[in-house]
Amino acid sequence: MAKLNMVKALNLALLQEMERDPDVLVIGEDVGVDGGVFRVTEDLHRKFGGTRVMDSPLAEAGIIGASVGMALYGLKPICEIQFSGFAFQCFHQIENHVARYRMRTQGRFGCQMVVRMPFGGGVRALEHHSESEEQFYAHIPGLKMVIPSGPRNARALLAAAIRDPDPVIFFEAKALYHAAKEDVPDEIETMEIGRAHVDRPGADLTLVAYGAMVRVAREAADRLKEEDGAEIEIVDLLTISPLDRETLTASVRKTGRAVVVHEAPKSFGPGAEIAASIMEGAFLSLEAPIHRVTAHDVPFVGFARERANLPDVARVVDACRETLSF
Amino acid sequence: MPRTIIEPQFTIEHLSILDSEGNLDSALDPAIPPEELKRLYRAMLLARRFDERMLRLQRQGRIGTFAPIKGQEAAQIGSVATLRRTDWMVPSFRETASMLWRGWPMEKILLFFSGYLEGGRPEPDQRDLPICIPVATQVPHAVGLAYAAQYRGDDAVVMAYCGDGATSEGDFHEAMNFAGVWHVPVVFIVQNNQWAISIPLKKQTHSRTIAQKALAYGFPGLQVDGNDVLAVYAASREATERARRGDGPTLVECVTYRLGVHTTSDDPTKYRSSEEVAAWERKDPLTRFRAYLEQRSLLEPGLEEAVDAEIAGHVQAFEAAGPPDPLAMFDHAYGNPPAALAAQRAEMAARLGRAPQPETGAPPSPPMRGQRRAWPS
Numbered sequence: 203m204a205k206l207n208m209v210k211a212l213n214l215a216l217l218q219e220m221e222r223d224p225d226v227l228v229i230g231e232d233v234g235v236d237g238g239v240f241r242v243t244e245d246l247h248r249k250f251g252g253t254r255v256m257d258s259p260l261a262e263a264g265i266i267g268a269s270v271g272m273a274l275y276g277l278k279p280i281c282e283i284q285f286s287g288f289a290f291q292c293f294h295q296i297e298n299h300v301a302r303y304r305m306r307t308q309g310r311f312g313c314q315m316v317v318r319m320p321f322g323g324g325v326r327a328l329e330h331h332s333e334s335e336e337q338f339y340a341h342i343p344g345l346k347m348v349i350p351s352g353p354r355n356a357r358a359l360l361a362a363a364i365r366d367p368d369p370v371i372f373f374e375a376k377a378l379y380h381a382a383k384e385d386v387p388d389e390i391e392t393m394e395i396g397r398a399h400v401d402r403p404g405a406d407l408t409l410v411a412y413g414a415m416v417r418v419a420r421e422a423a424d425r426l427k428e429e430d431g432a433e434i435e436i437v438d439l440l441t442i443s444p445l446d447r448e449t450l451t452a453s454v455r456k457t458g459r460a461v462v463v464h465e466a467p468k469s470f471g472p473g474a475e476i477a478a479s480i481m482e483g484a485f486l487s488l489e490a491p492i493h494r495v496t497a498h499d500v501p502f503v504g505f506a507r508e509r510a511n512l513p514d515v516a517r518v519v520d521a522c523r524e525t526l527s528f
Numbered sequence: 529m530p531r532t533i534i535e536p537q538f539t540i541e542h543l544s545i546l547d548s549e550g551n552l553d554s555a556l557d558p559a560i561p562p563e564e565l566k567r568l569y570r571a572m573l574l575a576r577r578f579d580e581r582m583l584r585l586q587r588q589g590r591i592g593t594f595a596p597i598k599g600q601e602a603a604q605i606g607s608v609a610t611l612r613r614t615d616w617m618v619p620s621f622r623e624t625a626s627m628l629w630r631g632w633p634m635e636k637i638l639l640f641f642s643g644y645l646e647g648g649r650p651e652p653d654q655r656d657l658p659i660c661i662p663v664a665t666q667v668p669h670a671v672g673l674a675y676a677a678q679y680r681g682d683d684a685v686v687m688a689y690c691g692d693g694a695t696s697e698g699d700f701h702e703a704m705n706f707a708g709v710w711h712v713p714v715v716f717i718v719q720n721n722q723w724a725i726s727i728p729l730k731k732q733t734h735s736r737t738i739a740q741k742a743l744a745y746g747f748p749g750l751q752v753d754g755n756d757v758l759a760v761y762a763a764s765r766e767a768t769e770r771a772r773r774g775d776g777p778t779l780v781e782c783v784t785y786r787l788g789v790h791t792t793s794d795d796p797t798k799y800r801s802s803e804e805v806a807a808w809e810r811k812d813p814l815t816r817f818r819a820y821l822e823q824r825s826l827l828e829p830g831l832e833e834a835v836d837a838e839i840a841g842h843v844q845a846f847e848a849a850g851p852p853d854p855l856a857m858f859d860h861a862y863g864n865p866p867a868a869l870a871a872q873r874a875e876m877a878a879r880l881g882r883a884p885q886p887e888t889g890a891p892p893s894p895p896m897r898g899q900r901r902a903w904p905s
Contacts, residue, residue, distance in 0.1 A: 271672020
């Protein structure tokens with residue numbers, strides 16, 4: 203057991219999966235000698251060499267396209283896209299091929315691969331370095347879309363993603379990379395993909411969040427307990443797609459009220475699918491409309507205005523109060 | 529400081545062995561054994577006749593849209609024939625001749641163009657990728673396969689096909705660049721058939737050749753007469769041998785011509801002249817190779833009839849098979865499918881009058897409508 207931040211925890215998952223499976227490779231821009239711009243791949247190049255930890259040319263479509271070929275051969279590439287904002291230069295490879303190869307070849311080939319990308323705001327970064335684009339991947343059949351919320355689940359989910367037969371888009375919230383340390387077991391640990399986690403139980407309202415927004419949700423829940431005496435149940439999705447409708451529905455059947463928080467813009471975002479799923483599964487339990495607290499429907503606003511755009515504790519508290527008093 | 533030349537001016541070779549009358553340049557004779565020459569001709573003829581048959585089937589509404597290959601038989605057979613069974617073939621969407629050579633059954637090709645993915649499933653031991661439709665996106669896959677082969681210590685070579693239009697796409701250049709940097713065993717066959725739907729080569733690139741693009745990525749490029757099967761074979765053999773001995777990638781530009789439509793939905797009379805087509809018909813890869821084989825007395829009697837009978841048998845078998853099960857659409861979306869997909873499958877099964885999947889336990893009963901609870905209580 204060691205106290206690790208998310209960067210170190212992810213690094214541990216990569217190290218251990220590479221040690222146990224020689225078919226696992228790491229590929230990306232600056233992932234080798236430099237250890238990745240966020241140091242997630244630190245030391246792997248030294249341990250495994252340049253043929254397994256590959257500094258690729260600066261070309262996202264090339265990274266994903268070549269990784270598709272490697273995966274079809276039976277290798278298990280872990281691709282790093284330096285920032286999720288650059289993934290549109292390989293989006294066609296992900297949508298056209300990574301997601302579809304198993305279907306297109308009727309099971310003869312599959313793309314067992316992981317595409318890691320730092321995403322999200324809160325780090326005062328420039329355009330293309332702060333956005334949240336999980337909805338694009340969550341919408342694509344054939345892909346799985348995972349977003350951890352802390353060091354321990356990040357490590358366990360990354361290990362599971364590497365072993366999953368299906369391609370996994372793995373988003374890492376930059377705001378969480380160095381945010382907190384957690385006890386992470388030394389021995390290999392995995393978590394089931396497709397399972398949400400009830401982060402804290404509560405009877406009055408279900409607060410759905412993922413990634414860096416789980417922190418915001420926790421703070422909001424603390425304040426609501428303290429100031430209103432409300433018991434908030436936080437559901438940390440961990441996997442966006444496939445969505446754990448069972449856990450969501452069970453929670454809302456109990457609480458009767460739900461608020462969804464995400465950093466992506468509101469319209470057609472994950473909140474819409476989450477709300478629809480709750481409607482389908484727990485309609486008769488609902489006491490109030492489902493509220494969404496999200497970024498606004500505007501393109502990147504510049505980091506100086508980021509705080510005003512992204513959900514914060516005050517907005518989440520207000521949304522919960524409105525829902526509770528409906 | 530003076531201007532200095534850091535690299536000599538480049539030259540690009542163009543290789544042509546058989547002229548359009550089928551006369552051999554004996555100095556360049558690739559010395560292909562007679563049995564192999566016969567095999568090559570049979571494969572080209574089979575591909576031509578199958579293509580023509582598919583066109584008729586499409587016009588009769590018996591299969592859907594497809595991309596005919598007429599005119600490109602030498603470029604495809606001459607190249608694919610230099611691969612071993614254990615090598616990899618990465619097609620785009622106009623490689624029916626190469627696919628037949630690699631053992632794709634005609635039934636499967638027909639099934640694919642009838643809209644069934646089952647037709648795109650390679651056999652378990654077949655090292656071919658399926659048809660790839662988004663232009664040039666398959667080329668980086670070939671580079672990744674070649675990297676993986678090298679990583680595993682396997683001496684397999686990867687051959688990737690694309691057309692002249694593909695060479696304008698970013699994926700083509702990213703793939704070439706990765707191949708050069710990684711020095712992997714891949715052969716890029718560019719079938720320069722002069723037209724990308726309605727866009728002629730001169731609007732596609734300002735380069736004198738496509739072959740020269742390889743030089744910028746640090747590996748050899750060669751242009752061949754793509755309607756001369758011997759030239760394509762010789763160049764491809766050189767390229768696959770180079771790849772296999774660890775000397776990296778090669779680009780082979782096959783200068784050829786799409787004699788027919790882009791796809792069965794296309795009308796080429798809108799954008800090109802019948803004189804141009806007629807001029808290329810005189811360079812038909814089959815007539816030229818046939819003339820050469822005749823000179824060498826290698827032409828088998830009754831070959832057309834034999835090939836047609838083979839095609840007819842496959843078409844019959846294709847049409848005799850019933851349509852695949854619609855429920856199979858759920859079978860291969862995921863290796864480890866999500867629960868929601870099982871529910872969608874069950875819903876469709878019910879609509880088809882099949883038994884849905886057995887329920888796992890009784891559904892939980894929600895509270896009665898109107899039982900709203902106030903908060904705080």
